[in-house]
Amino acid sequence: MVADRPKTAPYRRSLRTSTAMQGASRLAKDKVEARRSSARLAKQSPLRKTRPRTANAVPKKTCRVSVKDEVTKSSSKSSSRVEWGRMNVFVRGRPLSTSELQANAFDCLEIADQHTTFLHEFCASDDYLRMKRLKTRQYQFDHVFNVLDTQRCVYEATAAPLVESVLSGQNASCFCYGATGTGKTHTMLGTVDDPGIMVLAFKNLFEAIDDDLDTDVTLTYVEIYNEALRDLLNPKGPSLELRELPGKGVTMSGVREVKTSSAEEVVRLLHQGNKHRRTESTRCNRTSSRSHALLQIRVARRDGGKTTTGKLSLVDLAGSERTIANEKKSSSRSVEGANINKSLLSLSSCIRALVEGKKHIPFRNSKLTQMLKDSLGGQCQTAMIATVTPSSLSLGETANTLHWAERAKQIKLPGARTKHVMREQDRRISSHPIPSYAMPVIREKRCDKPSRESGAPVGSRAKKLQSLAAKQKDIAGKLAKAAEGRSSRKRAEAEAQEREAEAARGAEELSRAMDRIGELEHEVKRLRGENEAQRSDHKAEIAGLRREHDRQVTRLLRDKDEAVQGLLAAAAKGARRLSAEAGTQCAAQCKSTANQAMTPVFKAYMEEKMRDKENSSPVTRLELPMTPRPQHH
């Protein structure tokens, strides 16, 4: 595979010859020279000829053409054609920072061509044992940016095609992924003088729309901090909720959507939003973003009676940070870091599941993956920009970022199961145990060593052979040990993979169970509501029936009382007119008639009264108590 690497690239030839002659130990001292030569040669390359030094110096069109031409040229040459697929992965390395240079870090990232990059491991020139195990890893991407590539060049290659898709009514997204301090915010936001993708996308969009009154552009700008969503354009507003609507995908309820018509207004809104974004000073970055920021641009175009809507999501992720044992951190910083790492880990799990073509993708494990669901697993076009530092001090993080970026490249369209997943081991250059830079030094040392160490007089062939045989034996022993170590490492790796797979299975099951619990809770809530509604309906019905019943009873009793009163009055009247006897008879008749109509209580009362008055005087007037009315409580 080493032979495949283009040997004619002047940048690498000069780097290799100069460093080789001086030895690996002097690499650190020569970094400035190497950087200078890389800059010089990059200027000579056809890419630099057409590409401006700064984004604003040369018209946009020139730059755009240069990148596109370059991609097309290379695609026609290389066997793996670069086409805008559903997920395109880019790599952008930043220059070594001042602090990295002060810490004697050197550049271990080699950009072989627009698609290929090598990551070299290094060790001290006298660390022979490690030297033999050093590896160079090769990675392939859709495009690898040079450190001198401008913001506009990065925009033109990554997000500009997405803006075109959005204008034609499709969804697209672009996100930056990488360790802390590698340039995610620089790439996405940039600075006032050197704006990044977010601002350039809007400029491009408004240029394309060109005051078209039938087009509406709205934007939302939110952050995910400690697994909570916050509106950066309305920071005092309520916390937002993620909802998944059929046909609309993942949406945020309660978010402030701002209608905008100029790039200047957008810059102002972004500036305003960024003031509320959480940043902290970390080991690697003075203004490290502690939250994931998501800018969504919705473009609605009316054409006759039809409206097409496209959505562009631009995401600046927070960077993962390694915890250093002796680093002092406040508890809130630890929680922040844990949440960032957790969400990035769930992003890795989703990428793994998508690459392996699994049916269940654990998008619900974190807010970040829920938000990126459309970008990773949906039908929208996505650009992933992996940002890395070339510093030898951050080799682990760089290898990790490149590994996941390469995995993401293998994500296929949903439904298309991946038949062949390239294993990482296949991509390592195992036949290249020692970096080419260090080779001559080792050779020099090997030549010197036997005579010096054994002290054998030159010409004494037997002794020399003896010492060589001893050395050979020694080396064979070391090789056997190394092989043993390798096999035990392989075993451990296999075990770790098994454990990882088990954990992924567990997470999958947990997520399914959580889904089921959610469904059941929803069902219980619905049934409770129904029950409550039925109960209140029945209550109202019973109260109505009671009222009706009371009304009827009262009416009947009143009618009856009135009839009795009438009869008694008639009897009294008749008694006055007729003789006392006839009056008495009539009264007796009336009384008996009244008695029949009376209620038992009333009757008993009347009989008692009549007994008292019978002999004393003829009935002139009877005082009747009113029948008690029914009472309900």
Ligand SMILES: Nc1ncnc2c1ncn2[C@@H]1O[C@H](COP(=O)(O)OP(=O)(O)OP(=O)(O)O)[C@@H](O)[C@H]1O
């Ligand atoms: N391509 C680049 N060219 C020049 N400088 C860069 C580049 N990329 C990043 N930098 C510089 O590196 C520093 C860190 O960059 P930045 O803040 O964008 O990192 P980050 O990945 O967003 O970090 P974090 O995840 O901690 O927020 C900044 O000072 C930035 O100016």
